[in-house]
Amino acid sequence: MNKKAIGVIVAIIVIVIVGVSVYMLTKGNSADEPKKEKNETQEVYALKVNNKEIKLGEVFSREKCGQELQYSEVASCAFDGLDKTYTYENYEIKTGSQDKITSIYFIDEGISTTEGVKITDTYDKMVQVYSNNFKNEDNKYIYEKGNTSIEFMVENDVITGIEYIYNN
Amino acid sequence: MKYLKPIIVIIIFILIFIFLNKLLSPKYMTDLVEGNMTYEYYNEEKNHEVIFIGDCEVYANFSPMVLYEEEGITSYIRGNSQQLIWQSYYMLKETLKYETPRVVVFNVNSMRYSQPVSEAYNRLAIDKMKWSKEKIDIIKASMTEEENFFSYVIPLLRYHSRFDKLTNEDFEYLFKTKNSMYNGFLINKNVKPVESLPTKRRLSSYKFEENCYDYLNKITKLCKENNIELVLIKAPSVYPYWYDEYQEQIQKYAKENNLDYYNFKEKVEEIGIDYNIDTYDGGLHLNLNGATKLSKYFSKILKEKYRLTDYREDEQISKIYNEKLERYNEAIK
DSSP states (O other): OOHHHHHHHHHHHHHHHHHHHHHHHHOOOOTTSOOOOOOTTSOOOEEEETTEEEETTSBOOHHHHOOOSEEEEEEOSSSSOEEEEEEOSSEEEEEOGGGBEEEEEEOSTTOBOTTSOBTTOBHHHHHHHHOSOOEEETTEEEEEETTEEEEEEEETTEEEEEEEEEOO | OTTHHHHHHHHHHHHHHHHHHHHHSOOOSSSSGGGGHHHHGGGSOOOOSEEEEESHHHHTTOOHHHHHHHHOOOEEEEEOTTOOHHHHHHHHHHHHHHOOOSEEEEEGGGGGOOSOOOHHHHHHHHTTSOSSHHHHHHHHHHOOTTOOTHHHHSTHHHHGGGGGGOOHHHHHTSSOOOOOSBTTBOOOOOOOOOOOOOOOOOOSOOSOOHHHHHHHHHHHHHHHHTTOEEEEEEOOOOSSOOOHHHHHHHHHHHHHTTOEEEEGGGGHHHHTOOTTTSBSSSSSSBOHHHHHHHHHHHHHHHHHHHOOOOGGGOHHHHHHHHHHHHHHHHHHO
């Protein structure tokens, strides 16, 4: 191998090592660093039940949410931690890491959103209350607020499903 | 001579770099052993007549040692936690570089996931895969939006902050490895009965995505090209729910492609599974007891339907498997 070739190889190796080092120093995210929390003070969707406001992203408490009718937990395939589900008469609260509320799912029409929309209401009522500023995926209509969203499932112009979701 | 000094410096740099890469990468030996599943296959004798591919529903529910003990079937599970369908495809492609089984068993649960789900699971499946075109393809297909390809090439990019979290495991297994699985089967002896499950939710769409069908077609084609019998299965997990609409789509696909499909959830009584004692996590996965029952049941189907060889009569292979059985029997005590 001639001197020129060796010089080129050395230069490439130096560039790679320096490049990787710079990347590592500048790239903050890593395997064990928790993701930075999004601004918790921003406006989010919340469900009002019995004059208490259940906020997505906040830690689940029975004091606020009341005693559930049924509790179930699902373990992940490999990692520690459980997805917990607290079932109430008309809705279900799911929590994820650190017991934060990640979803409020409406089981039936016995409960309305804080803004007054329930399962069996019409698509027109949804638009009237929440505007037509939604994202549409198949028969799903999604309204976003901060790091939360509310999703309506609509079939034949009738709402058949409602879920609040925390987009962490 | 002029270049000797810089070359030595560079070599030292490279050695330090390689060492740090190795030291800081998770070892998956005593904690999160699921991360070593892909790697364990490479140390195996490649003589399997049956290869399982799929997610945790294969590695927790089927015991190749039972298949051998019952019917003399040689098999291996190339499964990982939350192994997505494109990952199963590339795992199968990689496997075919080493061996050509007579039967490939694919668990269809992953048909419900059309997008990369989580980096953590990607890492478990991919980190320890040997470099090949399949590894490059599997990374490209699996990456979530936040991930980048080079962090798989140079793990140090991803794991550099593990410095203060290193444990004894990181040093003990720096240059060595050990098997935690039994031909890809992960033993779990715990018992947690099925008690209550979350509500069966209405979905906005029950139709499997095009992307999933594409990979299922690729798996089917790959098997046909290699003269391999592809068998579709659905493990008998009670959760996540396997909707009737899912079942119908797989039945239709199997019929159209002339494939066998077994949904073991429909055969629970026949198999003898009791969800009070045969699951370790409330019905998501079977425990050792349940997996033994299911494997015994499936071994008969495999043997009769696909006329597999009884390797208990093969001197060379039975010697290997008897050693494996010894280790397995010790572990299940």
